[in-house]
Amino acid sequence: xxxxxxxxxxLPPAARLRHDQVxxxxxxxxxxxxxxxxxxxxxxxxxxxxxxTVDEIIAALAPDPVPDTIRDDVTSFLNxxxxxxxxR
Amino acid sequence: MTAxxxxxxxxxxxxxxxxxxxxxxxxxxELTRRSQELTAGQWADIxxxxxxxxxxxxxxxxxxxxxxxxxxxxxxxxxxxxxxxQLVTSGVGLSAERLDALVDAGLHSVQLSVQHADARRSDELxxxxxxxxxxQAAALVKERNLPLGINVVLHRHNLDALDALMELAVxxxxxxxxxxxxxxxxxxxxxRAALMPSREQLAAAGQQVEGWRKRLDGTLExxxxxxxxxxxxxxxxxxxxxxxxxxxxxxxxxxPCPAAATLPGLDAPNAIDxxxxxxxxxxxxxxxxxxxxxxxxxxxxxxxxxxDFGGCRxxxxxxxxxxxxxxxxxxxxxxxAALIDLTRPGTPPPLIPRRPAAAGRLRARTALQVx
Numbered sequence: 001x002x003x004x005x006x007x008x009x010x011l012p013p014a015a016r017l018r019h020d021q022v023x024x025x026x027x028x029x030x031x032x033x034x035x036x037x038x039x040x041x042x043x044x045x046x047x048x049x050x051x052x053t054v055d056e057i058i059a060a061l062a063p064d065p066v067p068d069t070i071r072d073d074v075t076s077f078l079n080x081x082x083x084x085x086x087x088r
Numbered sequence: 089m090t091a092x093x094x095x096x097x098x099x100x101x102x103x104x105x106x107x108x109x110x111x112x113x114x115x116x117x118e119l120t121r122r123s124q125e126l127t128a129g130q131w132a133d134i135x136x137x138x139x140x141x142x143x144x145x146x147x148x149x150x151x152x153x154x155x156x157x158x159x160x161x162x163x164x165x166x167x168x169x170x171x172x173x174q175l176v177t178s179g180v181g182l183s184a185e186r187l188d189a190l191v192d193a194g195l196h197s198v199q200l201s202v203q204h205a206d207a208r209r210s211d212e213l214x215x216x217x218x219x220x221x222x223x224q225a226a227a228l229v230k231e232r233n234l235p236l237g238i239n240v241v242l243h244r245h246n247l248d249a250l251d252a253l254m255e256l257a258v259x260x261x262x263x264x265x266x267x268x269x270x271x272x273x274x275x276x277x278x279x280r281a282a283l284m285p286s287r288e289q290l291a292a293a294g295q296q297v298e299g300w301r302k303r304l305d306g307t308l309e310x311x312x313x314x315x316x317x318x319x320x321x322x323x324x325x326x327x328x329x330x331x332x333x334x335x336x337x338x339x340x341x342x343x344p345c346p347a348a349a350t351l352p353g354l355d356a357p358n359a360i361d362x363x364x365x366x367x368x369x370x371x372x373x374x375x376x377x378x379x380x381x382x383x384x385x386x387x388x389x390x391x392x393x394x395x396d397f398g399g400c401r402x403x404x405x406x407x408x409x410x411x412x413x414x415x416x417x418x419x420x421x422x423x424x425a426a427l428i429d430l431t432r433p434g435t436p437p438p439l440i441p442r443r444p445a446a447a448g449r450l451r452a453r454t455a456l457q458v459x
Contacts, residue, residue, distance in 0.1 A: 031172075
């Protein structure tokens with residue numbers, strides 16, 4: 001698991017973010033895999049371009065002060081995606 | 089009847105032609121001739137329809153898809169339709185120029201087959217001097233920053249090389265490796281006795297996989313597909329009949345799985361004649377074993393029926409002559425004991441290399457000896 005204080009998440013070159021019109025949802029496409037994005041998943045990944053730390057991504061999306069639940073949700077979402085090979 | 093949920097993936101078998109002669113090949117024993125292959129324009133229409141139906145991924149496969157001179161055009165039409173494209177190749181014929189043209193056409197990722205970690209053994213199993221081309225192809229893919237998957241079909245003749253295959257995957261900088269024990273279809277079924285591993289081989293390889301998983305800690309994704317003849321539980325074949333993906337064969341025949349052409353009376357539709365939506369949602373072939381209504385005992389009351397869907401219809405047919413029987417790979421099947429008999433050690437016959445137009449002379453006894 002990456003160190004979330006210094007990690008600047010970015011999508012791997014192979015990944016494609018797009019809207020799935022048939023299922024009316026956003027998806028992250030990887031070789032052999034589709035990750036369906038719920039809630040603010042797409043908004044989080046749009047910010048995961050390698051320039052922002054996890055805290056900066058959260059700050060850009062959440063009200064100030066950031067509620068703990070949002071911080072925990074986004075951090076665990078990013079970590080889970082990293083484990084699945086969907087983020088670097 | 090409510091419409092089935094949309095498919096996620098399309099396996100596009102662009103050609104059955106292949107320079108390799110792998111005895112485990114899952115292509116049908118009766119290979120489609122090149123003169124019967126769909127045109128690039130017909131594939132473009134299929135990709136457009138597939139995307140409208142909900143397909144997100146397409147695997148450009150074969151045979152060897154690089155033998156299609158118009159592969160760049162085909163790839164571009166798939167990418168233009170919005171599909172995520174993966175080339176499934178032996179690596180033979182993948183020059184720098186060809187790969188650049190494919191990347192320019194929108195290719196997203198490459199899956200490369202490897203038969204063995206040792207060059208000489210790999211070439212023997214492939215029936216073609218292909219190993220050097222594979223190594224070069226892997227390097228070209230990585231130079232272009234494309235994700236590289238390595239696919240190894242495992243069997244008696246390469247399972248003992250599992251550690252060396254993992255070392256190869258690391259050295260070639262693969263992003264993932266699929267270690268798939270042979271599924272017995274097509275040529276693989278014909279060669280079943282020659283390919284069947286021993287329980288000891290499988291157990292040792294499984295332990296090695298676990299060791300590599302720990303050592304690599306997710307830096308290289310490992311998929312390990314155990315053979316259903318040994319597991320006692322049937323595989324959730326294709327994620328269910330007509331549930332996740334569809335296969336279009338070189339001549340346009342459209343199937344719920346690549347092996348389904350072998351099922352008699354299936355009346356497989358062709359993508360040239362009917363719309364893909366009709367084929368997916370309404371054709372008798374795609375509805376034949378969809379859901380759970382078709383199931384016999386003991387599947388129909390089994391709590392696993394929505395997990396493994398009664399296993400594989402093509403395997404049930406190949407082994408029992410009845411596609412609607414419980415997959416003999418299931419320990420609850422009345423045919424299971426006869427299947428286990430096939431896994432007992434014996435003297436393996438020689439491998440029969442795949443080749444075109446040999447089907448008539450190659451009728452082998454592949455069905456179970458059911459009393």
